[in-house]
Amino acid sequence: MTETIQLRYYQREAVDACHEADVQNPAVGLPTGCGKTLVFSKLIEERGHPALILAHRDELIQQAADKYNAVDPTVPVGIVKAGLNQTDLPVVAASVQTLARESRLRKMPMDFRTIVVDEAHHAAADSYRKILRHFEHVEQRVFVSATLERADKKALGSVIDKIVYHRSLLEMIEEGYLVDMVAKAVRIPGFNTHDLKVSHGDFKSGEIEQALALAGAERVAVSAWLDHAADRKTIVFTPGVASAILFAEAFRRAGVTATFVSGNLELDERRRRLEAFSAGEYQVVTNAMVLTEGYDEPSVDCIMVARPTRSKPLYIQQIGRGTRLYPGKENLLVLDLVGNEERLDVISIPRLFGIDPDKAEKDGVVAGVRKTLAEHEAEQRRLAELGAARAGFDRIDTTAHDARLLDRKDINWLKLTDGAWALSGMRSTIYLRPLAGRAWEAYAQEHGSGRVYPIAQGHDLAMTMGIAEEKVVRKAKSDSLRMIDRSARWRQQPATDKQLTLLKKLNIPVAMGILAGDASDLISASKASQQRRIRT
Numbered sequence: 228m229t230e231t232i233q234l235r236y237y238q239r240e241a242v243d244a245c246h247e248a249d250v251q252n253p254a255v256g257l258p259t260g261c262g263k264t265l266v267f268s269k270l271i272e273e274r275g276h277p278a279l280i281l282a283h284r285d286e287l288i289q290q291a292a293d294k295y296n297a298v299d300p301t302v303p304v305g306i307v308k309a310g311l312n313q314t315d316l317p318v319v320a321a322s323v324q325t326l327a328r329e330s331r332l333r334k335m336p337m338d339f340r341t342i343v344v345d346e347a348h349h350a351a352a353d354s355y356r357k358i359l360r361h362f363e364h365v366e367q368r369v370f371v372s373a374t375l376e377r378a379d380k381k382a383l384g385s386v387i388d389k390i391v392y393h394r395s396l397l398e399m400i401e402e403g404y405l406v407d408m409v410a411k412a413v414r415i416p417g418f419n420t421h422d423l424k425v426s427h428g429d430f431k432s433g434e435i436e437q438a439l440a441l442a443g444a445e446r447v448a449v450s451a452w453l454d455h456a457a458d459r460k461t462i463v464f465t466p467g468v469a470s471a472i473l474f475a476e477a478f479r480r481a482g483v484t485a486t487f488v489s490g491n492l493e494l495d496e497r498r499r500r501l502e503a504f505s506a507g508e509y510q511v512v513t514n515a516m517v518l519t520e521g522y523d524e525p526s527v528d529c530i531m532v533a534r535p536t537r538s539k540p541l542y543i544q545q546i547g548r549g550t551r552l553y554p555g556k557e558n559l560l561v562l563d564l565v566g567n568e569e570r571l572d573v574i575s576i577p578r579l580f581g582i583d584p585d586k587a588e589k590d591g592v593v594a595g596v597r598k599t600l601a602e603h604e605a606e607q608r609r610l611a612e613l614g615a616a617r618a619g620f621d622r623i624d625t626t627a628h629d630a631r632l633l634d635r636k637d638i639n640w641l642k643l644t645d646g647a648w649a650l651s652g653m654r655s656t657i658y659l660r661p662l663a664g665r666a667w668e669a670y671a672q673e674h675g676s677g678r679v680y681p682i683a684q685g686h687d688l689a690m691t692m693g694i695a696e697e698k699v700v701r702k703a704k705s706d707s708l709r710m711i712d713r714s715a716r717w718r719q720q721p722a723t724d725k726q727l728t729l730l731k732k733l734n735i736p737v738a739m740g741i742l743a744g745d746a747s748d749l750i751s752a753s754k755a756s757q758q759r760r761i762r763t
Contacts, residue, residue, distance in 0.1 A: 234265065235404070237261070237394055238265055238266050238269070241255050241266045242266055244391040244392040245367070245391060245392070246270075246273070247391075250389045251366070251367060251388060252369075252370065252386060252387050253369055253370070253388065253389055254347060254383075254387045255267075255369065255371045255372075256374075256375045256394070257371070257373065257393075257399075258395070258399050258405060258547060259373045259543075259551075260399075260404070260550050261399055261404055261405070263345070263371045263373070264291075264294040264298060264345075265298055267280070267345075267369060270341065271341055272299060274341045276340065277317055277319065277340065278318050278340060278343065279318075279320075279321060279335075279341070279342045279343070279362070280319070281321055281323055281326070281345060282320065282321075282322060282345050283324070283352075283354075284322065284323075285322045287346075287521040288306055290521050291320045292304040292320040295318060295320070303318070304316060304317075304319070306321075307322065307331070307335070308325045314336055315336070319335075319339075323349075323352075323354050324354070326354075326358050327354035327357055332361050335361075337362070340365070340366060342359075342365050342367075342369070344359075344369070345372075346521075347387070348374050348375060350370055351385055355386065370383075370387050373543060373547055374539070374543050390686060390687075396547075397580065397593075397596065400550070400592060404552070405550040405551065405552065406551070406552060406553075406559050408546070408550070408559045408576060408591060408592045409587065409589075409590075409591045410575065410577065410587040410588060410592075411587075411588050412565045412575065412584055413531075413563065415439070415448075416442065416447070417443070418442040418444060420535050420565070420573055423438065423535075425537065428537065428538065429537050429541070430536065430537060432466040432467050432516075432534070433467065435467075436466040436469060436470045439465075440469075445470075445474045445477035446477060448474065448477070448562070449478055449480075452478075452529075452531065455562065456529040456531075456560055459528045459560060460511075460526050460527050460528055460529065461510065461528075461531060462511075462513075462514065462518060462524075464513075464518070464519070464530070464545045465516075465533045466534045468489040468490075468491055468515045470515070471487040471514055474487070474513045475487040478513075483511055484508065484510050485511035486503070486504065486512055487514065488501060488512060488513075488514045488517055488518070489515040490516075501522070501524075516534070519544040520544060523551065525551035525552065525553040525556075527548055527549045527551075528553070528556050528559055530546050530548060530549045531561075531562040531564070532545055532546070532561065535564065536573070539574050539579070539697070541574075542574040543579075546561055561576050580596060581638075582596060582598075583595070586598055586599065638696055638711050639712065640692070641748060641752045645756075646661055650696075651711075652710055653710055654674060656671070656751075656754075657669060657682065658670055658755070659688065659691055662684070662685075666686065666687070667683075667684075667686060667687065667688050667691040667692075668682075668685075669694060683695065715744075717744070718742060719744065722737075722743050726747065726750065729750055730749060733749075733750065733753050735749050735753060
């Protein structure tokens with residue numbers, strides 16, 4: 228590796244964590260723009276050659292090789308994809324699409340010291356598993372990704388042994404390695420996400436596309452862009468090719484230089500359009516899910532999400548196209564196209580960071596989180612006056628409580644006095660319990676029967692909490708989601724007679740005029756603490 232390239236402190240920590248890992252399959256999570264390629268390139272250099280880099284699509288292989296050579300131009304990189312089979316070089320970048328074929332896999336050398344799986348959130352797929360089984364003898368197989376989870380929730384734990392290093396998007400923004408974000412919801416009259424069906428954990432792209440077209444979403448979106456982002460370089464994510472074309476045409480009709488890219492275009496033509504976008508010939512590029520990975524254009528300072536999603540990994544990949552630093556770039560503006568009525572399970576900037584939409588728009592993510600922290604500290608003091616200490620919990624929103632707990636949604640976690648966390652639903656309560664070191668476990672305990680079901684174990688608190696939240700949000704029905712939504716309207720209503728009677732029965736003193744949400748928290752925490760003591 229050339230001596231001019233210096234690792235940032237967290238990149239050095241990530242490399243060292245892989246060296247020190249006591250497992251064969253460690254994973255590293257770093258947000259887009261924080262140098263994952265630099266990390267695994269340095270790791271390969273220090274561990275020695277030969278090494279194999281896996282990427283999931285043919286067109287990403289040359290990018291992986293180019294990025295490696297940008298870091299270390301002294302080492303030749305072989306390409307294995309389609310018609311190329313350069314397997315005799317110190318570093319080989321190979322397409323999973325190609326290596327999944329038995330005839331190509333048999334031709335690969337077997338002496339790799341290290342395998343790097345890039346964009347590792349794909350690694351639970353059958354094609355990856357086949358390749359990893361073939362190289363099961365390799366001493367270390369390192370998994371790197373900006374989002375160490377899958378949209379369809381297929382368990383990455385089946386291929387990854389341990390997440391040895393993880394930095395959150397919020398941490399990287401706070402430390403100045405990525406730009407801050409501001410967000411605005413663009414409401415589309417006639418579009419309702421409640422009407423969309425779910426398949427493999429997310430909305431069906433075809434249904435989103437049809438619903439947006441029927442609502443004339445492209446006209447509303449362009450109007451909002453002209454009002455809020457007319458001077459910004461913009462990527463628009465759409466659910467399909469037809470909508471990518473439709474949105475690009477709407478921008479052009481408004482006098483904006485715009486083009487679209489999709490997987491249906493010839494690769495050379497796609498590259499030509501993206502190069503023109505980079506050079507400033509186009510101000511807007513729309514795309515049908517082809518720029519979520521492997522595309523870097525730091526000058527982008529606006530992302531329009533015209534593809535509502537329940538998938539946190541997909542959403543983070545989309546907004547990650549605009550979080551890189553660039554001269555003169557103050558922040559990233561995220562325009563979220565939303566329906567008439569919001570669903571708790573639709574990802575957005577406010578949901579991702581657990582802040583109010585007004586804060587996301589006016590203050591940005593970092594200031595919004597800090598303000599939320601201050602508000603919740605005041606809320607904590609207010610609840611103490613209502614008798615929260617007697618119930619045995621602290622009412623704290625986790626995003627605000629600790630900026631290093633990333634990507635919290637508006638979910639009503641309660642922190643118990645024994646250090647555990649509880650999330651009480653209609654049929655069960657989920658608990659997070661600290662283990663040795665920084666590790667945590669999550670489990671669900673049914674109401675009534677007390678039956679316990681494991682959810683996750685061995686991750687840090689942020690990751691454990693995220694896994695638990697995904698499980699709840701994806702499986703819960705609308706009534707259950709309202710139960711755990713901290714911003715639900717019912718929480719601002721007066722406490723019911725039933726709640727007041729139960730509080731008295733539990734011997735929890737409360738102030739006059741207590742709200743239903745506060746009463747619910749007091750009751751849930753008291754029951755959760757009792758249930759925990761029974762299990763312990």
